[in-house]
Amino acid sequence: VKRQAYDRARPATWSKGVVMRGRWLLLLGLSSVGTPSPLAAQAWLPPKGEVVLTLAFQNYYARDHITYDGQRLDRGFMRWNSITPDVTYGLSDRLAVRFAIPWVRSKYDGTFPHQLADRPTQDDGQWHSTFQNLVFQFRYMATTGSTVITPFVGFDQPSRDYETLSHVSAGRGLREFTLGTFVGRRLDPVVPDAYGQARLAFTRPEAVIDIVNYRWSGSLELGYFVSSSVTVRGLGSYQHSDGGWRIPLDAGPPSSPTFPYHDQLARDRSLLAGLGASWSATGSVDVAALGYKLLWGRDTNAVTGLSVSCTWSFSPAQMVARRRGPRTLPEPE
Amino acid sequence: MIAALALAGALQVGSPAPTFTVTSLDGRAVSLLEALRTHEAVAIVFTSTVCPYANLFAPHLRDLDARYGPRGLLILAVNSNQFETADEMRDQAAEHGHAFPLVHDVGAVLPDRLGAGWTPEAFLIDRLGVLRYHGRVKSKQGAPELDDAIAALLDGRPVGRAETKPFGCTIDRGKRSPATP
16 A cells, blocks of 8 residues: 555656755655764674673754755754663674664754644654664674674664654664674784774665665774773764665655655765764773764764763673672682 | 772882782692792783683683793782682683693782782783783783783883783672671
């Protein structure tokens, strides 16, 4: 039924798109899903039995929508706050499993809300919150040494049927499958006390009205150990979606049955850069911060963001053993 | 908290190491003074049988022993966790092929003497009894920091980064437990 609705609407979109753009672009919104991960150096895994628990807070915002041809349009102020518990566990010294679930709180302040007659809007100037997607990821460190190659496979499952038609939707509400790899390398002796990490991934979301808006993403992170407690890092990430819609050309007017899907199908392409630092407070607790900004984009929002995270690494086996208390100790023979 | 206090009072690089005599798991008395008379350097490594990073770096300690033992390095592995037993230490040593002395530090005396708080955590002492390196065995990115320090010391070069921040598991001294004798 959705496909038929889309087929009926799409020719009209194509034929009238340019003429109509000025009218219905005012109502289009784009979800921002490409925010960089606050987690650093994911190419290196925790060893067997180690739990890495991260609590990350992100605040990011945008005022401008960026269309398929690069126009920046101020359509109101969009703000997102998220808190993400993120757990990685070392199943072995080379295999780790990761689980995360962001909780997103967002608010739109503007005069161009998404407002359909039969659907409540989130663009009402109030804060709205929801759990976003359950994230599962397996990473396997295929090589060790100064260069590590760590392929990964990931699954995103929306935790609930959250609203996706909004300037400030929490996400795209789609199941996704991601396949990719990290490559990490210490840069000594060329640059002592530094490392580099690259990430390349392909993501296939589930189809929306028979359209798959798949995407490639890559990032490069460079870290430098200022001291044994402080690391600074620079990050660049690029995301290239293909198969989705050019905004606003392909999405259709608000009256179109395809309109509600434009956030999910936006052909988001974006280049972000970030700078951050982390501090090892103790041998098991790290605090990190990362600021980032969109440098270039199409079919996306001009986001700027800040993430602050706290990571606690621990061994459940040691905690259990410790709780047992001191044991009878045999004297040396 | 205990670990933080221990770190605050950790032995400083360049300071003379406190002397001690301990008994290894095979029943031999190991004196630091005596060891320094017969070796070029002594690496005291606090370890554990349940700490993931201690287990991860256990094969690396075996490799360091094989590579630098003939050049005069003595590795002394110390387990000060009061919830671990000598048998568990022996099993770990057998699993990883450790041929260097293992010390079961009953009462957790050595962490207090050296200011150690973590496993794994290394103290590298030269033949004059001076601490030349303190910190990690390796970084999380695998940088062989203890290896580099040992190589520099045995080659007569200054140790590049002589102090690194150890990470892993806190040493359980067992002194907060009511079950402690």
